[in-house]
Amino acid sequence: MTPREHTPSAAQLRRSAYRRRQSVHSVLIAAFSTAALGTLLVVAVTGAPGWDRVRRSFLDPEIGADALPAVLDGLWLNVRLLVCCAAGALLLGLVIAVLRTLRGPVFFPVRALAAGYTYTFRGLPLIIVLYLLTLGVPGLRLQGMPSVLVLGGLALVLTYGGYLAEVFRAGIESVHPSQLAAARSLGLTYRQTMRHVVLPQAVRRVAPPLLNDVVALQKDVGLVSLAGPIDAVRAAQIATAQSFNYTPYVVAGVLFVLLAIPLIAVTDWVTLRSARRQSGG
Amino acid sequence: MALLRCRGLRKEFAGQVVLDRLDLTVDEHRVVALIGASGSGKSTLLRCVNLLEEVDDGTIELDGEDISDPRVDADRVRRRIGMVFQAYNLFPHLSVLDNITLAPRRVHRRARAEAEAQARDLLDRVGLGAKAHAFPDGLSGGQQQRVAIVRALANSPRLMLLDEVTSALDPELVGEVLTMIRDLKADGMTMVLATHEMGFAREVADEVCFLDAGRVVESGPPEQVLGEPTQARTRQFLRRIIEAGRL
Structure with missing residues (x-):
């Protein structure tokens, strides 16, 4: 069916013209207020009595350029740790969340252990887990002890796995019971129902908060430097100590933000795509 | 009997x-x-x-x-036993075809091609052949309920x-x-x-x-x-x- 040829009425033309004027108006107002606020901020900061000193100690381009290679080296460690730890924590969180949904008396110890794990590691400060694993465990002097880096990564996985498990569990519980009834009525087993009906919907629903936690993890992976390995922040700290200037920290901060942008963009894209796929067809 | x-x-x-x-x-x-x-x-x-x-x-x-x-x-x-619900209960993350073939493939272990051929045949019979790749939210209530009935029938229930x-x-x-x-x-x-x-x-x-x-x-x-x-x-x-x- 093709729609009939349509000529807008005079009233509609007046309405469209009015809306166009209004949107031009809005853009002008937005541009003006942004410019005003920006100017105000710049004037307030650069006009401050200590601005020259702050600029010298935080925004020295020469020192920044000198520190960049070392900070980038450190950042590479952050990136590798992030990828491994994010994968590990997501997997651990998913497994723990699924274990917590199991019913039946046989699974009581598994359920109790999984619950105990999420309670413990969400309550325990990351730094303490890091110290226990990277300083305490090597102290056992066991054979085949993994490196401090691996132990530090393990501490991150254990801590973040606890958070992610709760996010996954919220997703699983948000799937309506009628979906389970439909799946079971088709003869799917509990496992098949979880695998093909519940988890796909749950994971899609909690993808944004999951990725949000991954962004948080990105900042925390640097804490392994407490046990020795040199990450971007530690590299910046070393550079700062050599030059008595804080610019390397600013460099590291900017790099962290740049690293986060693609991850955040992916989060937004994933959210948008799942919303569109289900409603558009 | x-x-x-x-x-x-x-x-x-x-x-x-x-x-x-x-x-x-x-x-x-x-x-x-x-x-x-x-x-x-x-x-x-x-x-x-x-x-x-x-x-x-x-x-x-x-x-x-x-x-x-x-x-x-x-x-x-x-x-x-096939069951059809008041609120359809289709799986929103699966296409019409996947909704219908889920049980035949996973429960009855039939090959994908075979299950899909049967699903398409059933869909054609109820005039929904063109909707095989649509998602449930893109269908009217009546279409969704017909898909739900087809989904139950695909198990060949008694x-x-x-x-x-x-x-x-x-x-x-x-x-x-x-x-x-x-x-x-x-x-x-x-x-x-x-x-x-x-x-x-x-x-x-x-x-x-x-x-x-x-x-x-x-x-x-x-x-x-x-x-x-x-x-x-x-x-x-x-x-x-x-x-x-x-x-």
């Missing part, structure tokens, strides 16, 4: 008796309509038969096998349970779903349907059961139960239906 035989079913929810010594027998190739007010136990009865709820007393036999025995493998029983399948639909979409059920009857499908569509119950059902407070108060051929009810409570229920303009 009786395909389904329920004897003395009892079900309580938090101390409230929903099914009370209920008896129901459904012979093969017969269509039984359950009518009655909301809360009379129609949906609960269907959910108990499909083992989605556990009965508190009584027995349910399917093909002579006591399926209310807790030692029975519920998944194996459900493969023989018995179909239809739980107020037209109650959530706009009036102009009810017809397309009822036509499908009419065709199922013509194919000889055994069905138990809970319904508020009295006209349809009269037309399609071989037997109408009036439920009240968890019991079958009156049952028999539709002309008799809907036309000349003998029980006072049936008459009262039908009077209210007529006043609401639904008969």
Whole structure:
């Protein structure tokens, strides 16, 4: 069916013209207020009595350029740790969340252990887990002890796995019971129902908060430097100590933000795509 | 021969008796309509038969096998029973085709190509062939419910349970779903349907059961139960239906 040829009425033309004027108006107002606020901020900061000193100690381009290679080296460690730890924590969180949904008396110890794990590691400060694993465990002097880096990564996985498990569990519980009834009525087993009906919907629903936690993890992976390995922040700290200037920290901060942008963009894209796929067809 | 035989079913929810010594027998190739007010136990009865709820007393036999025995493998029983829900309950993350082929592929271990060919065939028959790759949210209520019926049929069930399948639909979409059920009857499908569509119950059902407070108060051929009810409570229920303009 093709729609009939349509000529807008005079009233509609007046309405469209009015809306166009209004949107031009809005853009002008937005541009003006942004410019005003920006100017105000710049004037307030650069006009401050200590601005020259702050600029010298935080925004020295020469020192920044000198520190960049070392900070980038450190950042590479952050990136590798992030990828491994994010994968590990997501997997651990998913497994723990699924274990917590199991019913039946046989699974009581598994359920109790999984619950105990999420309670413990969400309550325990990351730094303490890091110290226990990277300083305490090597102290056992066991054979085949993994490196401090691996132990530090393990501490991150254990801590973040606890958070992610709760996010996954919220997703699983948000799937309506009628979906389970439909799946079971088709003869799917509990496992098949979880695998093909519940988890796909749950994971899609909690993808944004999951990725949000991954962004948080990105900042925390640097804490392994407490046990020795040199990450971007530690590299910046070393550079700062050599030059008595804080610019390397600013460099590291900017790099962290740049690293986060693609991850955040992916989060937004994933959210948008799942919303569109289900409603558009 | 009786395909389904329920004897003395009892079900309580938090101390409230929903099914009370209920008896129901459904012979093969017969269509039984359950009518009655909301809360009379129609949906609960269907959910108990499909083992989605556990009965508190009584027995349910399917093909002579006591399926209310807790030692029975519920998944194996459900493969023989198709169920369609009031709110369709399609899987929103799967396309129409994947909704239909999920059970044939995962439960019956059929090859994807074979399962999809069967699904397409069923979809074509109900005029939804063009919607195979659509997602449930992109379909009208009537289309969704027809897909849900096809999904249940893809398991080749012995018995179909239809739980107020037209109650959530706009009036102009009810017809397309009822036509499908009419065709199922013509194919000889055994069905138990809970319904508020009295006209349809009269037309399609071989037997109408009036439920009240968890019991079958009156049952028999539709002309008799809907036309000349003998029980006072049936008459009262039908009077209210007529006043609401639904008969």
